[in-house]
Amino acid sequence: MKIDAAYVAGLARLELSDGEKAVFQPQLERIVEYVEKISGVDTEGVEPMMHGRPLVNAYREDVVRPSMDREKALSNAPSTVGAEFLLPKIVEGAES
């Protein structure tokens, strides 16, 4: 199993420069090779551990409560229009 850094970066929606591809590829190969040492562990019948504690669902009352002001929620947006986030055109052929 060999990692293809550029391909996986694409899956993660992360553009890499040619320089980054050249640097990351051998580094990631060594990291993958290192973590593969767990393949030698006998895990037959062992339950996976998902968290640092044995967790059960944490429920709360389903009641309406105040949430963050719209103005505050929008305050860090790169671009807004009125009460909404403004984005570049994302549908082919649509007006931006």
Added chain:
Amino acid sequence: MSELYELGISEARKGIANGDFTAVDLVESVISRYESDDLHAYLTFDEEGALELARKNPRAVPVAVKDLINVEGQPCTCASKILEGYVSPYDATVISRMKAAGFIPAGRVNMDEFAMGSSTENSAYGPTRNPFDRDRVPGGSSGGSAAAVGGNLCIAALGTDTGGSIRQPASFCNCVGVKPSYGRVSRYGVTAFASSLDQVGPMTKSVEDAAVLLQAIAGHDEMDGTTPREPVPDYAELIRGASLKGVRIGLPKEYFNVGGVDAEVSRITDEAISKCEAAGAELVEVSLPHTSYAMAVYYIIAPAEASANLARFDGVRYGHRSREAHDVLSLYAKSRAEGFGPEVKRRIIMGTYVLSSGYYDAYYGRAQKVRTLVKRDFDEAFGKVDALLTPCAPTPAFKIGELQDPLTMYLNDLFTIPSALAGVCAASVPAGFAKPSGLPVGVQFVCGSFEEARLLKICKAFEDAR
């Protein structure tokens, strides 16, 4: 004691109670250190905001905050370009609790970008220097917190620990650093790195200070479903008169026969063991047989969770948006490419790989099972002993630029990762100074899940015996 910024929390509170000075004097003293900060421990400091809180609560004590914890109205960059200019719209639970308990968030300290690293060299805003040797790193990822505490640039600090990010820098900078048990402290408002591991904890000048600060931030929070409704003990009261007499301390043999441990770290750890024995502790050799797999488990689980958590940085609602974005794909791919630094990119790729179709079972699924085995090792050990004593980091602080290979850097967390995976609590306590460099070295104590009172008692007794 000549300057107020040299004080710890407990001394500062005594001085306030005696009427010697007020919160305003303390904050002003810390601001003077921020203004002359030549370690680059701080990223930003809302001076007027801190002074205003000090005027409102003249008995409060300032605490520096790692730059991934949200404080309303302040920047929260996570030491990343992708969050440049971001202003927190709300307080993290640890911050609102700290304010209610008589603390003032004062100054935002440097870190590895998104807490990924062991040296603070991965900060997009430049590295922090070690207060004991400016050519060396303070450790990481909570390196700004550690340098600010160890270099007397603050009274105390908050850090976060995912695989050792509180404990290793505490060891490098001569401070006390506590990683609480998973679930002991709320992470609401703390930027997520690896959600099955992340914890917030105190970094302080004494064990007593760590107890006081942990008590302030710990406890159930309905905004973080991993925090149970277990009462928070009065840690500061419980550590009074702490003794090591009759305490069973386990020495895990897998931590003492690994290569690559600095001779001075071994000497100081051996001396710490002798001091515990002289103070009445019973030493027991124990075994944690899956220790050698922990690093590999961590470097699957942590990047996997990070890749999912960092998917929120898409240039839409907050954070950097590329000017080159012309459609939805380039909006994501270019904003992320421009905003994230190299280590974050590597971990996103690694995490996406181990979660991807066809590889999930071999990597992430299998790592979660091996994690169960790592945890069982600890459960078994804590059936025999009250605590474990181990080295904290394999070496004292290394030089800035010394470790270029990511995998070599990862090996710094060899001794802190297994307890993080197990979800138990652990602390680094100053134990001595390496010769002839004079660099500080800490030792690590580890206790079972939600055994912070026991952990702090043992740390306090060790601090007194040192």
